[in-house]
Amino acid sequence: MSDNDGTDILKCRWSNANSGTNYNRRDECEDACFGLNGISTLYEENCTLVFTLPTTRIGWYYVVALQIEDYYDSSSTAPMSSVPIQFLFYAYSSTSSCTTRPQIIGERPNRDVTVTERVIAQSFCSGATITNYVTSSPIGMQHSAVVSQGGGLYVMTLTWTPEDNQYGPQGFCAGAVDSNNLQSDAWCITYLVGFDSPDLIRTAAVQGTASPIGTIFSNHSVFSIQATRDVHRPTRNGTYIKFMDASTNTAVQTFDAGWESNILYSGDTISIIASYSWVPGRSYYVLFDSGPESAPITDPTFWAFNIWDPGVSSTTTTTTTPPTTGTVTTRPLSTTTVNTLITNPYISGATTVTMSTTASSIPDVSIMDPKAFEEACRQSVALMTIATSAVMVPLHAIGM
Template sequence: MTCANNVPISTIGWSSANANLICVADCLTDGGYSTAPIDILTDCTSVSSSLKMMTSERSKNVTLSADAHFYLAYRGSAWVPLNDPAKTALDWSIVTYIDLRKRPDGFINTSPIAKVVSPQYVILNQTTQINILVSDANVGDDVRCRWSKYTIGYRRRKRSDEERHENHYYTAQKYIKEPDNKEIMDLRKKRQTCSSGCLKGEKCNSVRCDGTMCTTLTCESTCCDYPTTTTTSTSTDSTTSTETPGTPKSTSSFPIRQAIDECGDICYPNSVPNGTTLTNCTITFTGLKAGVWYGIAIQVEDFIDNTSTTPMSSVPVQFLIYVQPQPACSNRPIIFPLNRCLEVQVGISISFNLSAMNLCNSSVVKLADIIVSSGITGMTRGNLTNLSTNSSVSYVKFTWTPQINQVGSQQLCTIAFTTENLQSDQYCIIFTVKNSSDICVTTTTSTSTTTSTKTTSTSSTASTTTTITSTTTSTTTTSTSTTTTSTTTTTTSTTTTTTSTTTTTTSTTTTTR
């Protein structure tokens, strides 16, 4: 198995498996799509020989007229044997709803994106929750998941504007004319006979139904005819299924509004074990028998808010679940987060290693591979390589040169598998592609502040005045001394410290990685 473009026709055994995405309902408002339909060919983004798994995708731009809204489908018949007991050659029908009419808020809608890897491996008798990762570019939209379903078509009641004959009759000498030119609602009964095959309600195992398109317990259509499609076989190797055109459920009795088959032969609840539920885009599943494959069909839809009941678009998600016996080690591997700058420049190649750790004894269980569940166009990956210093850790090298049409966000999602098909949580990386060299700019700002305080010191000496009076008295002489006053001058000393200006220094360091 090699990674190549134009999958599946580039894959051994699938050289004639190309087909177109066809309009199946509301085709009168397909905006011109049916005049130039697109094919199903995709380009490989990841391949794992050890897991016998290939991932491929391709984006195509289609120009449609304004207000186009219609349903597109990819139909075929090459599911692996599914369910218990196993059924072979079951049909698939994958349908998406496109609506380019303006939303209630005046914008054209962007459909949600869903991510899930196929197959999902679950352990016997263990309840497993499978999360479908969803996102929507329109902020505020309410994204919901539901089981895909088959919606029957219908005939509109016939509106006829017939011209009536005027009927005049005599009443009290006045002619009364009945109203004419009325709009009449006529009911048309469905056809009750078949040119071949069996009628609605007949058991599928009856003689009349044998060999017809009656595939359930009883004929559910008005007429279960014999199939008219031609099966085309292609040579293939022993590991490849053969794809044949699917046999869609009959819509011949509903020429006005075609049936919409979103799930083919894997419609809920007949396609899964009892007790399987879907809540908030999380499937709760318990496998009751080992070695059984199941098909899951989900529609992811976006609504203008959480009160709306009208989806603005519908995106299909279909994948396989395999029930396996209890493994020797039930510890799931982990993927180490990427420790590098996630901004990249157009035209500049980058490479990085993504590592995973095996949490089981490596002598019992090993890492099988790290697969890409959602890739980036142009990004290539190498083989799984064991880390020389730790036998529990392995890595895959990725290389990529971003292109000008990839400016913006690009997401890579990966999952690690062990040799017992235990898988890690899905790990996603979002790169930002820029058309400039200012990538991975890191700015560090440091601020230092120095402040001095003004201090004033004052000392005072208080003046003291002393008066001395000396008087001497004798019997014969009186001596009087003059009073002397001594005054001390008050001195005030002030010391001022000059205030320094507060200075803030900012240092910016720019690092390009």
């Protein structure tokens, strides 16, 4: 789904025959209303349909009738428009006992060029080959024959030069079919014709284009990143920003940039409010899904940060034993003292110096190790402890 009005909220739903309540005030689907009833799940936010056709009905056709609707904002209860879409599925059986389906694995071209796209699929069943691609393409897109690259990889090349009247989003979907009649999941992309998209900027400094990086506290919630030009909310749902746990490479926070209110766009900056309790000592990184508005970010090192662990930072302690009673040398204020270790022709070695030796007790000096200081920082008495240390050290020096 896509909408050129950047602030609209897009959803899809099953068509229904209730002409008294639906948007169009007519029977939207007639006999096609329940083609996949009971064997499918529809995710309205990104219009994803998940289903498994029953093996007892091989050779059957299944009809799907949907309505794609746009809403003014996330609080709107009535759509501004409703567009129908219908299509068929045909159930056929595999010719092999192998049930591992093929998979489309890439690759994507650079942007800002006439499209030459290589759709690469891989077969996993022994002896199986990719024989065909089932596709839905923009008008004018050419498909090559399927060519084997060895190692179970098969390539179909797409070439396309958009026309002026194709300005805006253009969709392409493909599914690979192998010689056992097993079909891959759909692989879909959206081309934006005539748009110059921004790129997110990799940070090179602590206070750079992405913030924060390095070590942060576990209650940190505001994250931001800059792009090469002004950014706006995507015009379609299903483009996600993910905060990933580096130890498991799993998402701990996922936000749909198409509609979630905690993702903010201002000038060339995207700000994200993440309400998550980061685990002390863990490392995390941020990923951005592919979308028509910008290239995806899939590099775990592009924007990474660590969470400060007070338990680890307090395990190293310094043990200092201050002296209790010792012997020191004191001098009267009227006596000139000569350092006998220094030879100076301008000072006579015959100068008389009066020295006295006394015993005195030196009070203990408060020495704060890192762990003690950490605890003291949580209480107001920390300031008094530091002040006491600051006073005792100069007094000790005067006594010397």
